[in-house]
Amino acid sequence: MDGEPRVPEQRRPGASTEGGKDAGSSAGVAVEAGSARPAVKGDTAAGVPLRFSVLGPVRARRGEELLSTGSPQQRALLAALLLREGRTATAAELIDALWGEESPSQALAAVRTYASRLRKILDPGILVSESGGYAIRGLGEDALDLAAAQELATEAEKARNTGDLCHAREVLGRALALWDGEVLAGVPGPYAEAQRVRLEEWRLQLLESRLDMDLEQGCHAEAVSELTALTAEHPLRERFRELLMLALYRSGRQAEALAVYADTRRLLADELGVDPRPGLRELQQRILQADPGLAEPSSPQPEPAAAPVRPAQLPATVPDFTGRAAFVTELSEVLASGSEGRVMAVSALAGIGGVGKTTLAVHVAHQARAAFPDGQLYVDLQGAGSRAADPETVLGAFLRALGTADSAMPDSLEERAALYRSVLDGRRVLVLLDNARDAAQIRPLLPGTEGCAALVTSRVRMVDLAGAHLVDLDVMSPDEALQLFTRIVGEERVAAEREAALDVVAACGFLPLAIRIAASRLASRRTWTVSVLAAKLADERRRLDELQAGDLAVKATFELGYGQLEPAQQRAFRLLGLADGPDISLAAAAAVLDLPVEDTEDLLESLVDTSLLESAAPGRYRFHDLVRLYARACAERDEWPPSERGAALSRLLDFYLATAAAVYAIERPGDRLVEHLEEIHYPGLAFADRHTAQDWLYAEANALLAFVQQCAQGALLRRAVDLLWVAKDLAESGANAKQYETAAVALRDAADAADDPRTRARALTTLTNVHLVAGRFEQADAEARLAMELARAAGDLAPSCWAANDRGIIALYQGRHAEGEACLKEAIESFRLDRNLAGEASALCNLSRIHLAMGQSTSAVELAQQGIVIYDRLGHTLRGANGRYALGLALTGQRRLEAAVERLTEALEVFRDSRQRLWEGMTLFRLAEAHLAGNRPAQTAALTEQALAVLRGIGGEWRRGNVLTVLGRALSGLGQPGRAQACWQEALTIFEHLGSPEAADVRLLLAPSATV
Helix, strand or coil: CCCCCCCCCCCCCCCCCCCCCCCCCCCCCCCCCCCCCCCCCCCHHHHCCEEEECCCECEEEECCEEECCCCHHHHHHHHHHHHCCCCCEEHHHHHHHHHHHHCCCCHHHHHHHHHHHHHHHCCCCCEEEECCEEEECCCCCCCEHHHHHHHHHHHHHHHHHCCCHHHHHHHHHHHHCCCCCCCCECCCCHHHHHHHHHHHHHHHHHHHHHHHHHHHCCCHHHHHHHHHHHHHHCCCCHHHHHHHHHHHHHCCCHHHHHHHHHHHHHHHHHHCCCCCCHHHHHHHHHHHCCCHHHHCCCCCCCCCCCCCCCCECCCCCCCCCCCCHHHHHHHHHHHHHHHCCCCCEEEEEECCCCCCHHHHHHHHHHHCHHHCCCCEEEEECCCCCCCCCCHHHHHHHHHHHCCCCHHHCCCCHHHHHHHHHHHHCCCCCEEEEEEECCHHHHHHHCCCCCCCEEEEEECCCCCCCCCCEEEECCCCCHHHHHHHHHHHHCHHHHHHCHHHHHHHHHHCCCCHHHHHHHHHHHHCCCCCCHHHHHHHHCCHHHHCCCCCCCHHHHHHHHHHHHHCCCHHHHHHHHHHCCCCCCCEEHHHHHHHHCCCHHHHHHHHHHHHHCCCCEEEECCEEECCHHHHHHHHHHHHHHCCCCHHHHHHHHHHHHHHHHHHHHHHHHHCCCCHHHHHCCCCCCCCCCCCCHHHHHHHHHHCHHHHHHHHHHCCCHHHHHHHHHHHHHCCHHHHCCCCHHHHHHHHHHHHHHHHHHCCHHHHHHHHHHHHHHHHHHCCHHHHHHHHHHHHHHHHHHCCHHHHHHHHHHHHHHHHHCCCHHHHHHHHHHHHHHHHHCCCHHHHHHHHHHHHHHHHHCCCHHHHHHHHHHHHHHHHHHCCHHHHHHHHHHHHHHHHHCCCHHHHHHHHHHHHHHHHHCCCHHHHHHHHHHHHHHHHHCCCHHHHHHHHHHHHHHCCCCCHHHHHHHHHHHHHHHHHHCCCHHHHHHHHHHHHHHHHHHCCCHHHHHHHHHCCCCCC
């Protein structure tokens, strides 16, 4: 390798003697025990390639077999030869590499002995002798980990130079993963030491390059955690400090970013007597000035951070797209102006429902794909319905598609919009915003930078959308309408009845969607003539008043398609439109229709064929929002008896409740809550394992929560509340926290209006959980207190138990330990009365935490262990992790730190596996506390940064304040007092705003005389 130290070719005279056991005197020394036998002709091992590693301990493998490489100095010889990459090393060079100035008198014999042993271990022809020295030749591709790392680093550099940062990061990550601890670990000699230094420096340079690309792609939150650990490990490496400042600043932590500079300046002055380098000083000034350029990734073409593929979300274009040539040309020219970097292009298409806005926009977008090589984004904004898509949710989906991790997702709409524009800066991306409600809905979704373009479709004209190119889309011309009809039906059938075909398209009002549905029905019925279809449309009772401008034209089109359905199809169409939600699963649809799954699938697929239903994904179906409205109108008009509408919704509610209860039961075996739920009459799904159950719950989340809100009335209300209760994982995971909260508030309000104490108590219990997860403890306590009162009045034991349990943990968070102990003891008695062992275990573990806070660590350990015994006996994996969490805290309190870390690590693995983000983040925080107690500030800092990243958007400010407090302690222990003060100041601001008692402790930390 370039830069390797060279040793003299000739043996130095007068070398000293070493009597060590490795300096053998004979080349015929026997192979050491455990060495592989020589390969002989016909040996199957001879065909298995050898692989070597030096980026860690020196190892040799034949396939999966680890070969014995002998003593440390024998490994040093092997390493020296491997690092020369096939070049010959003379005996003198090898002696100098192994012993330096202190080589033994028998060094040459020792080298020959080591070479002989290695030759017997390796395949024939690998270790060769030539020119008085040795070389390793004939290795296969990637046989040496260092060579593989070099090739990957070169590939990454090429990818970065071409702007493909996503691939560059992925490849560089693979290169860095080849390091396995200390390079040449345990290998003696001056050559090995020099190579250790050189290769470690190269690793750090690669790491700096990868982190730099992380920041260019907007992965700031994740980078902070890693950079915090690296700056602690390499305190004088200014590039790590610079990257940390930038990552903190882009994460909204400006005070900490400036504190990093202050800490660095002090450290360099104390250790080296120098000032920070100019780049670091310039970055500090830019942060002080809030330079807008720092808020955006600096890469000219940032790529998605987590996915190697660019987003390609455009729906399929129709193969029979017809006409609209002038519009296609007009829109294509506008998009071209954006792709050429002159200005961000925005085109807004307006028109009545069914006029073909989406079809035209999708067709134009596909034609323009080549001009937007960095990807295409698509969303149906559902603006025509009662529940238009929330821009914040859409931005979350777009950012995920662009590679942003959930942990890096900002909370507010403004922050998400800013990050979205930053990620798109310098890229050429086309965004198709379909079915928008109004300009206010789409403004946050516009890219905002040159090189990008947006296509918008809406039923309203976006006159208040500044800078937009407005297009009013009218119905088709008669010629275009006939051409579309002909392409679907077939030239032969239309040519034979041209006048009738003209009558059909005229009856359809020249609306593309109406024409497409009519033509599709005719095409699927070979016995019909065009005249038959025209005669059906000639019925003025079905057409004259309805084929008008506006949405009534769409209704006429749907009426045409609906009227041609078979009775079973019509019933399915009507009933499926009743349920709210973005889509519906096949199993849920079967519940609505009260049919076997197979029959339901046949019906739904036939509706897809008629274009009245869409196939959202395998096993999932959705209505266009206007079609859903029409389906509901049909249900109100045609469903008989009318009670069947309510029965269909009741069956769906039963299905959701039964299935969610099955998920709850498999996650929480022994928890008797499922036995306290409202009676149901329609079954749900059964699951073979907890992972399958979790997958169902999270896949169904959006539909389930939307439907829960719909059921906040009448006879459905009680079951809807129970459904939300057993689906509480959706709140605790953070995946659907806001939607869950909206549903919980709606059910609480409905229960209040119904004046049903039992339902009110249960609704308040779900809302208590929402406030707990969000860190709103005063609200949580008020809801739980009222829930207990109502539950007692109603004689309902389940909410009474859980509300007391919740009040106990809330009291712990608020420092009311005696009151919390009383609540938890009451909860334990109530759970025992209910024979709810899982609930009892939960209260025991919470009581353990109360005792720990009261200084009773011995009983805290005992209580947590009692809870774990119950959980383990029940096979309660998820809540068993909560028990280990509590035990880990208690063991930390007793300073039994190794045991505490073991228990908390066990809990962390389960929480991650269960997608419980709140508990994953809190367990990382508790692990940090354990490491802090063990005076391991570097590990503490890394873990707290990970906790902050995971808890982003969930857990509330109180928890964030606690994490920042511990992070400050860790940074102080690492000699970074400026950044520590910044963390504590932010924590103090949080606690003072919340009125939390922790504020007093933080003030002490901020006092000038404070010691940590």
